[in-house]
Amino acid sequence: MKKQLRKDVLRERMALSHEEVSSGSRQICERLMQMPEFTQAGTVMFFIDFRNEVATGEAIKATLKLGKRVVVPITDIPNRKLTPSQIVHYPEDLQSGAYGILEPRPECVRPVPPQEIDFVAVPGVAFDVRGNRLGYGGGFYDRFLRTVKPGATLVAPAFELQLKEEVYPEVHDYPMHWIVTEKRLIKC
Numbered sequence: 001m002k003k004q005l006r007k008d009v010l011r012e013r014m015a016l017s018h019e020e021v022s023s024g025s026r027q028i029c030e031r032l033m034q035m036p037e038f039t040q041a042g043t044v045m046f047f048i049d050f051r052n053e054v055a056t057g058e059a060i061k062a063t064l065k066l067g068k069r070v071v072v073p074i075t076d077i078p079n080r081k082l083t084p085s086q087i088v089h090y091p092e093d094l095q096s097g098a099y100g101i102l103e104p105r106p107e108c109v110r111p112v113p114p115q116e117i118d119f120v121a122v123p124g125v126a127f128d129v130r131g132n133r134l135g136y137g138g139g140f141y142d143r144f145l146r147t148v149k150p151g152a153t154l155v156a157p158a159f160e161l162q163l164k165e166e167v168y169p170e171v172h173d174y175p176m177h178w179i180v181t182e183k184r185l186i187k188c
Helices: 002-014 017-035 055-065 140-145
Strands: 043-045 069-076 082-085 093-096 100-105 119-121 154-156 178-180 185-187
Touching: 002 185, 017 178, 043 185, 055 069, 069 100, 069 140, 082 100, 082 140
Parallel strands: 043 069, 043 119, 119 154, 154 178
Antiparallel strands: 069 082, 093 100, 178 185
């Protein structure tokens, strides 16, 4: 069920045109950046988008301009963990990393303790309105989110097509507090 749902949603998302991704991402990121939880956050973690995910580049640039500390994940595949690393210049601090996703270049790695992160934008394949998340299957975020400070806001930027009735959560899956789509802001 989960495998099939993951395949179906990824296929739907990959079918979005460049314009749909671009326009939807702009609406989602604007809505996300207006959230009080975002405006009050000192340290914000974004994912770097790939394969038609919600594009985060413009939000990262805008957040850096606001003077907030911005961190992005470095994926450590052998140890199955994410390390948050501060970026100062976007996209100059980045190069292609694990799975072909951009991450900080070796000379730009500035690890930040997860307990210092106030707001996390979490990627995923599909979500339900209760905040359950279907990830890519590696468990990287489920493990990582257990280490961020209690009280940090977890937000899923997602296109409406990624919202499903049921995403078959398991015990180890970590739920989101909010889902932000191009049409609405959902408190889970």
